[in-house]
Amino acid sequence: MTPDDAAPRRPLARPAHLVRRVLAPAGLELAGQLSALQQEFADLRAADDRLREELDEARGRTRELEAEVARLRGLGDEVGALREEVARLRDGLHEERRLHLRVAELTDLVTELVLPLHDREIDPAVLRSLRPETL
Amino acid sequence: MPPRSLWPSADGLAYESADVAGRVLDVLLDDRRVWSFRDRPDGVAPERPPGVDEGTRVGFEPWPPALLPHLRGTFRVALRTVGEDAGAWAEAETSLDGDPGPLRLADRHGRPLVVNKWGRLGHALGDAGPAMVERMLDSMDEIRALVQAHLGDRVYVTGGSLLGPVREDGHVLPHDDDADLAYLSRLSVPVDVVLEAFELGRVLAGAGHRVLRLSAGHLQVLVEHEGRPDHYVDVFTGFLLEGRWFQHFPIRTEATEEDLLPPVTVLVEGRPEPAPRDPERMLVELFGPGWRVPDPAYQFDIPPETADRFYGWFADYNVEREGWEDEVVLATEEPRPARAMSGLARALHATAPDGAPVLDLGCGLGSDALALAAAGRTVRAVDFSRYALETARRAAGERDLDVAFDVLNLLDTRLVLRLGAELAAGHPGAWTVLGRRLLNALEDRGRDNVFRLCGMLLRRGGTAHLDVVANHAHPGIAPHRHLRLDDVLAEAARHRLVADEVVLCTEPVSWAGAPEERLTDLWRITLRRRNS
Numbered sequence: 001m002t003p004d005d006a007a008p009r010r011p012l013a014r015p016a017h018l019v020r021r022v023l024a025p026a027g028l029e030l031a032g033q034l035s036a037l038q039q040e041f042a043d044l045r046a047a048d049d050r051l052r053e054e055l056d057e058a059r060g061r062t063r064e065l066e067a068e069v070a071r072l073r074g075l076g077d078e079v080g081a082l083r084e085e086v087a088r089l090r091d092g093l094h095e096e097r098r099l100h101l102r103v104a105e106l107t108d109l110v111t112e113l114v115l116p117l118h119d120r121e122i123d124p125a126v127l128r129s130l131r132p133e134t135l
Numbered sequence: 136m137p138p139r140s141l142w143p144s145a146d147g148l149a150y151e152s153a154d155v156a157g158r159v160l161d162v163l164l165d166d167r168r169v170w171s172f173r174d175r176p177d178g179v180a181p182e183r184p185p186g187v188d189e190g191t192r193v194g195f196e197p198w199p200p201a202l203l204p205h206l207r208g209t210f211r212v213a214l215r216t217v218g219e220d221a222g223a224w225a226e227a228e229t230s231l232d233g234d235p236g237p238l239r240l241a242d243r244h245g246r247p248l249v250v251n252k253w254g255r256l257g258h259a260l261g262d263a264g265p266a267m268v269e270r271m272l273d274s275m276d277e278i279r280a281l282v283q284a285h286l287g288d289r290v291y292v293t294g295g296s297l298l299g300p301v302r303e304d305g306h307v308l309p310h311d312d313d314a315d316l317a318y319l320s321r322l323s324v325p326v327d328v329v330l331e332a333f334e335l336g337r338v339l340a341g342a343g344h345r346v347l348r349l350s351a352g353h354l355q356v357l358v359e360h361e362g363r364p365d366h367y368v369d370v371f372t373g374f375l376l377e378g379r380w381f382q383h384f385p386i387r388t389e390a391t392e393e394d395l396l397p398p399v400t401v402l403v404e405g406r407p408e409p410a411p412r413d414p415e416r417m418l419v420e421l422f423g424p425g426w427r428v429p430d431p432a433y434q435f436d437i438p439p440e441t442a443d444r445f446y447g448w449f450a451d452y453n454v455e456r457e458g459w460e461d462e463v464v465l466a467t468e469e470p471r472p473a474r475a476m477s478g479l480a481r482a483l484h485a486t487a488p489d490g491a492p493v494l495d496l497g498c499g500l501g502s503d504a505l506a507l508a509a510a511g512r513t514v515r516a517v518d519f520s521r522y523a524l525e526t527a528r529r530a531a532g533e534r535d536l537d538v539a540f541d542v543l544n545l546l547d548t549r550l551v552l553r554l555g556a557e558l559a560a561g562h563p564g565a566w567t568v569l570g571r572r573l574l575n576a577l578e579d580r581g582r583d584n585v586f587r588l589c590g591m592l593l594r595r596g597g598t599a600h601l602d603v604v605a606n607h608a609h610p611g612i613a614p615h616r617h618l619r620l621d622d623v624l625a626e627a628a629r630h631r632l633v634a635d636e637v638v639l640c641t642e643p644v645s646w647a648g649a650p651e652e653r654l655t656d657l658w659r660i661t662l663r664r665r666n667s
Contacts, residue, residue, distance in 0.1 A: 094443065094446075097444065097447025100325035100326040100447070100448050101351055101447075101448060101449065104326045104351065105329075107330060112549075113552075
């Protein structure tokens with residue numbers, strides 16, 4: 001630009017001033033809004049950071065809970081298996097107790113019915129063939 | 136207590152209960168105590184009696200199921216609070232069936248019936264009178280002396296025979312129905328205790344008593360008077376094992392021999408009788424800490440760990456016997472065996488070789504045994520109900536038929552093996568076995584014995600004819616008594632029995648406690664022994 005250019009500027013100064021006066025409040029308002037938005041943006045970023053932290057924390061907790069669920073599922077399976085085992089043991093115990101009666105019934109039968117040999121015709125040779133000992 | 140209202144209905148008894156919350160009440164029919172119950176807060180009448188304001192507490196007790204079929208005719212019903220002498224405080228007259236005739240609540244021998252603590256119909260000492268009580272105590276003394284002679288001074292009164300004399304100033308309980316003895320064995324291993332109990336049964340039978348074995352730890356001595364059932368004496372086994380006292384059937388507690396012996400003396404209707412060394416302790420163990428308060432409605436609440444032990448060691452030789460016997464004993468008229476052969480017996484008769492003898496297992500009143508004998512078969516018939524067999528023998532005499540009827544409990548392995556040996560020796564050829572409506576009436580030990588016996592008898596050929604209810608909705612058969620065909624065949628196979636034929640058929644079926652016949656699907660099974 002040359003020095004002569006100053007001459008045409010003068011005629012523009014006023015309109016420019018008028019424009020500035022007209023636009024200044026809006027600019028100021030926009031500046032305020034910009035500032036608020038910047039603050040809001042900062043707040044949102046902070047909130048986002050917090051949420052990300054919480055999300056990370058929740059993810060960690062979820063992993064812990066998943067591990068806990070898996071552990072409890074395992075325990076549940078273990079309890080189920082133990083219940084089945086208790087039922088089996090209870091049956092076995094009942095059978096063991098019933099053996100007392102079965103042994104008693106058979107012992108009674110053998111001693112009262114089978115072994116009283118006095119009234120029978122016994123072949124001594126047959127008796128001798130019964131080996132009372134295994135050795 | 137002021138007079139209160141009582142509203143009998145077909146469902147039960149509704150009554151004003153403001154003054155009797157939680158109390159035990161006697162129910163009197165025609166001025167005789169028939170049963171007792173405890174007022175319950177949840178006993179709510181199905182319908183509120185008309186004209187009773189909402190502020191009046193109305194209790195409700197259903198009729199005992201065993202009693203209901205016998206409530207025919209018109210009768211007075213009254214409620215009385217147990218333990219008070221004020222008499223009935225609520226009365227009403229009713230007829231559930233509209234019959235204006237009198238109520239007849241007695242067995243066919245004329246003995247008055249009550250509802251006992253097991254919920255079944257039975258008899259009460261209070262109805263029998265002092266002469267019967269004297270006879271019962273005579274029997275108890277005789278049996279006690281035999282047990283003492285065999286086991287030493289280790290026997291004492293128990294149950295109601297201890298509770299009555301200790302609490303009621305030396306008297307038996309009027310609502311009781313028997314005399315109870317218990318002994319403490321010197322032995323401690325259950326198998327030895329059982330063997331000793333078996334021997335004790337022989338000792339009592341050898342002395343001329345009619346002995347019924349209800350379990351390996353429970354004998355019942357039955358006594359008749361003037362040709363009809365009169366009374367019975369129970370003998371319960373007890374023993375010490377690893378610091379615990381086991382007294383069949385409700386006691387399992389820490390104790391030593393010194394806690395129980397030597398016996399002390401209590402007076403029972405003026406007779407000195409042995410009691411456990413600390414009678415009150417035994418009463419606590421039997422009837423709980425409230426034993427001093429009269430409670431005819433008392434019911435044993437036995438912990439499973441106690442019941443399981445006794446059931447395992449001593450079993451139950453009496454399973455469902457009373458239910459089947461009630462069909463005969465409690466009938467107002469003696470039941471008669473049918474003359475027609477059942478479908479299963481007809482099938483047997485059509486296929487079994489001529490001349491093959493028949494063993495009828497669980498013959499009941501002997502209908503099939505008699506019909507097969509009338510058709511020319513040689514028949515041996517057994518059942519666990521002596522009352523049913525008495526009827527069968529009478530019918531055989533009337534029809535001039537020769538059938539050998541014997542009491543045999545298929546739950547007693549000893550008797551089953553003895554019968555198998557006896558029959559195999561008496562007729563070594565082929566036998567034919569009939570077991571109608573049998574398998575569903577037996578627990579696993581009994582079915583095992585049936586198949587064991589069939590295995591013994593079919594060794595030389597022959598067949599066994601059995602049936603199993605296929606419709607598991609039949610109301611008379613308890614759910615745990617229903618059987619799957621495959622399971623039955625597997626049980627039989629363990630004794631080398633294989634199915635020759637299995638046929639599904641439909642027949643009218645009745646059951647103990649469900650006398651109304653229902654058309655029901657059954658499996659008819661024909662078994663033979665596999666000898667290879």
